[in-house]
Every structure is written in structure tokens, then in C-alpha cells.
Amino acid sequence: MSTDNNQVEEMNEHRELTIKDISEILDEEPHTVRNWLKELEGYIPYERKRNNYRVFKKEGLERFKLIKYLNRDQEYTLKEIMLYLDTGGEAFKPIPKIDADSMLAEEMRKMRERLDELEQRDQERDHLLKNILGQLEKQNTYIQHSLKERDENITATMREMLEGKRLIAAAKDDNQEEPKKQGWLQRLLGK
Incomplete structure (x- = not known):
């Protein structure tokens, strides 16, 4: 199948294609291709022959392939495709499937x-x-x-405080038990 596509590509490089040829290559109806051309006319390169027919070269075919990809595979509207083509593809990046x-x-x-x-x-x-x-x-x-x-x-x-208090209490008790010293006069009188 790729050899058929290569042959079509070689044949298309040198040949001028009509809308009918483009529609067959893209596997689209001719009225669809004409609608794309009508809506996106300034974006698709073509020439007019003496009989007023539009003919497309390789650049035109490539542009139609891009339009089909954006419209069918990426589900872009024609307005979105215009914006895409106006911005050189920067406005919308195709989302890979x-x-x-x-x-x-x-x-x-x-x-x-x-x-x-x-x-x-x-x-x-x-x-x-x-x-x-x-x-x-x-x-x-x-x-x-x-x-x-x-x-x-x-x-x-x-413990130290209690011991100190005990010692103080014991010292007081010792002082109370000792008889008071009597002076010489008291000893003499016996009081």
C-alpha cells in the first residue's frame, strides 16, 4: 500500500490536480473538498486555467491533507483551522492520538x-x-x-534540720535539769 502512495506522490508532484483528483486522493466527497476550498480559500494555493477550473499542485494537496487531518482526526472546526493556519500552527497544536x-x-x-x-x-x-x-x-x-x-x-x-532541732531541744532540757548556781549569800542562808 505504501508503494501505491509513493506512486501517487510522484505522479502528483508533476501533475496538476483537480478537485475531483484531490477528493479521490483524500477519500472525501468532492462537495466536501469544495466546501473546504470555499471556507479556506486564502489558505489553499491553487491556479486557474483558461477554462476557469482550479488546479492544485503538490503544495495545495499537502494543505488539503493537513485540513483533513485537523478536521477529521483532531476534530477542529473550520474556524479553528483558519486560526491554526493564520498562526502557523501555534494557536492549536494537534493532539496526538x-x-x-x-x-x-x-x-x-x-x-x-x-x-x-x-x-x-x-x-x-x-x-x-x-x-x-x-x-x-x-x-x-x-x-x-x-x-x-x-x-x-x-x-x-x-534530716539535718530535724537533727538540729533535736539537739537544740536536748540542750534546753539539759539547761533546765541543772540546778541554778547559787550565789554565796544564798548558800549561806540556804535558800
Whole structure:
């Protein structure tokens, strides 16, 4: 089939084509080709012969092929095709046809990427949580040690205070039990 297309291409390079020839090559109805020509006349190169027929060369055929592709395959309206041709194809870029398998494969690839990204975030979060937990355990150990040391210091201080109070009380008791020293006059009188 490609040899037929090559032969048609070689034949078309040197030959002038009519609307009927173009419609056969494009596998379109002649009235469709005429409508495209009427709506997009300034965009399709052609010449007029003495009999007032329009004839097209290779450039005209290529333009018709592009119009068919945009209209049939890409579903562009004639106005969109005009804009496309006015901007040199910049206004609308033809969208390549994607089959269901490649669409599914692309979606699967995107989902895998997202899953990998989420797994990496999950691992980073776990690592961070382990670090925080380790810091909290160190802090808890330090606090427990500090509280124990404080409690021991308070207990020792209280023991010292109680011992001091006991010694003071004992000293007072010792002072009360000793007889008062009597002066020489009191001893003499016996009081």
C-alpha cells in the first residue's frame, strides 16, 4: 500500500490536480473538498486555467491533507483551522492520538511515582518521629535523675534540720535539769 502512495506522490508532484483528483486522493466527497476550498480559500494555493477550473499542485494537496487531518482526526472546526493556519500552527497544536493501553500505562506510571513519593515521605516521617522519641526519652531520663537528686537533697536537708532541732531541744532540757548556781549569800542562808 505504501508503494501505491509513493506512486501517487510522484505522479502528483508533476501533475496538476483537480478537485475531483484531490477528493479521490483524500477519500472525501468532492462537495466536501469544495466546501473546504470555499471556507479556506486564502489558505489553499491553487491556479486557474483558461477554462476557469482550479488546479492544485503538490503544495495545495499537502494543505488539503493537513485540513483533513485537523478536521477529521483532531476534530477542529473550520474556524479553528483558519486560526491554526493564520498562526502557523501555534494557536492549536494537534493532539496526538493516544490509545487506551498507553493512557493506562501513563496513569500507572504517575500512580507509582506518587506512591514512591508517599513512601519516601512516610520513611522520612518515621525517621523524624524516632529522633523525637529518642530526644524525649533522654529528656525524661534527665528529669527523673534531677528529681531524684533534688528529693535526696531535700531529705538530707530535712534530716539535718530535724537533727538540729533535736539537739537544740536536748540542750534546753539539759539547761533546765541543772540546778541554778547559787550565789554565796544564798548558800549561806540556804535558800
